[in-house]
Amino acid sequence: MTDSSAGDPTPDPDVATHDQPDDGAVPRDPPPPRYAAFARPDEPGPSRGVSRRAVLLSAVGAAGLAGLAFAGQSVSFLRWISFLAPRSGHGPQGVPVNRTAAAAGVVTMAHAPDYRLTVVAGRTTRVLSLDDLRRLPQHTSELPIACVEGWSAQATWSGVRVRDLVELVDGDPDRDVRFTSLERGLYGVSTLPANFARNTSSLVALELHGQTLTTDHGYPCRLITPNRPGVLQTKWLSRIEVL
Numbered sequence: 001m002t003d004s005s006a007g008d009p010t011p012d013p014d015v016a017t018h019d020q021p022d023d024g025a026v027p028r029d030p031p032p033p034r035y036a037a038f039a040r041p042d043e044p045g046p047s048r049g050v051s052r053r054a055v056l057l058s059a060v061g062a063a064g065l066a067g068l069a070f071a072g073q074s075v076s077f078l079r080w081i082s083f084l085a086p087r088s089g090h091g092p093q094g095v096p097v098n099r100t101a102a103a104a105g106v107v108t109m110a111h112a113p114d115y116r117l118t119v120v121a122g123r124t125t126r127v128l129s130l131d132d133l134r135r136l137p138q139h140t141s142e143l144p145i146a147c148v149e150g151w152s153a154q155a156t157w158s159g160v161r162v163r164d165l166v167e168l169v170d171g172d173p174d175r176d177v178r179f180t181s182l183e184r185g186l187y188g189v190s191t192l193p194a195n196f197a198r199n200t201s202s203l204v205a206l207e208l209h210g211q212t213l214t215t216d217h218g219y220p221c222r223l224i225t226p227n228r229p230g231v232l233q234t235k236w237l238s239r240i241e242v243l
Contacts, residue, residue, distance in 0.1 A: 091153075091216075092214040092216055092217060093155075093208045093209050093211060093213075093214055093217060094153070094155070094209060095145060095153045095155050095208065095217065096147070096153060097216045097217065098147055098230070099187065100216045101215040101216050101219075101236070104181075104182075104183040104187070104235075104236065105183065105184075106181075106182040106183050106215075106236045107215060109182045109236075110182060110215055110219055110220060110236055111215070111219075115129070115130060115220055116128060116129055116238075117129075117130075117133065117204075117220075117221060117237055117238065117239070117240065118238065118239045118240070119165050119168060119169050119239075119240045119241075120169060120239070120240070120241045120242065121166065121169040121170060121171030121172070121241070121242035122170075122171075122242075124169040124170050124171075125169065126168055126169050130206075130220045130221070133159070133160055133204070133206060133220075133221060134206060136160045136164065136165075136168075137160070137161075137164060138158055138159065138160065138206075139158065139159070139160070139161050139200070139203060140156060140157065140158045141156075141157050141158075141201040141202075141203055141224065141226075142154065142155075142156055142157075143155065143157055143201060143224055143225070143226055145224065145230050145233060146229060146230055147229070147230040147231070155208055155209060156208070156209050156210065157203055157205040157207070157208060157224045158203070158205065158206060158207040158208075158210070159203040159204050159205035159206040159207065159221065159224075160203065160204045160206070161200060161202065161203060161204075162177065162192065162196075162197045162199075162202040162203065162204060162223075162225075162240075163197060163198050163199075163200070163202070165204060165240060166197060166242055169242065171242030172242060173194065173197070173198050174194050175194055175242050175243050176191050176192060176193050176194050176197070176242075176243045177191070177192045177194070177197045177240060177241065177242050177243065178190070178191050178192075178239075178240070178241045178243055179191075179192060179223050179234040179237055179239075179240055180234075180237070180238055180239040180240075180241070181234050181235060181236045181237060181238060182236040182237075182238045183235070183236055187231065187234070188234075189234070190223070190232045190233075190234045191243070192223070192225065192228075192232075196225050196226075196228065199225065199226060201225070201226050202223075202224070202225040202226070203223075203224050203225075204221050204222070204223060204237060204240070205218070205221060205222050205223070205224045206220070206221050217235070218235030218236055218237075219236075220236075220237075221237050222234065222235040222236065222237060223235075223237065
């Protein structure tokens with residue numbers, strides 16, 4: 001005898017059949033991980049980039065660093081950390097110094113009792129002591145000194161006009177003039193074009209703000225001219241040559 005119930009089996013609720021309607025858009029089995037964020041938007045998915053919080057914190061940090069880089073311009077006790085702030089007005093005799101005499105290795109030579117400045121034009125040579133320079137006519141120029149690092153400072157310089165030294169050795173005023181420092185290397189020589197050498201403001205300076213130059217500012221004497229970067233305002237002069 002055939003059991004009538006065998007031809008009408010009870011459907012297994014855990015087995016899907018083609019006759020059963022799909023009652024939901026989300027599959028019953030868990031989706032692959034890469035689709036989880038789309039299948040279950042209410043559940044956190046894997047990180048897909050930089051968060052807004054991270055971007056905000058980075059922006060705040062960058063702004064803080066930039067503030068410190070310039071803060072010393074206004075807040076004196078932060079000056080040591082303000083590597084981008086102009087350093088105008090701070091240094092010996094009120095003028096900044098980028099390269100010290102010690103760094104240039106000229107301290108002993110600058111203060112040697114036998115220091116001399118040699119001035120040359122062709123076959124004419126004059127060798128001048130510091131006292132000789134002081135006995136020549138003295139002039140004063142109000143000139144700024146500016147550095148390629150971004151600072152500048154106005155200063156009062158006194159000394160001998162370059163044009164007077166050129167004339168002292170019968171030099172041609174239409175020739176350029178070369179200045180040589182006690183310092184050796186990259187900063188040891190500069191050439192002053194003739195039109196600068198003739199300028200009445202161009203000096204071989206002996207004083208700054210009415211005081212003898214400090215060693216860091218070029219003692220015993222230095223070049224100072226208008227409209228030239230500080231790197232070309234040669235310090236610790238030992239020789240001047242009309243080319």
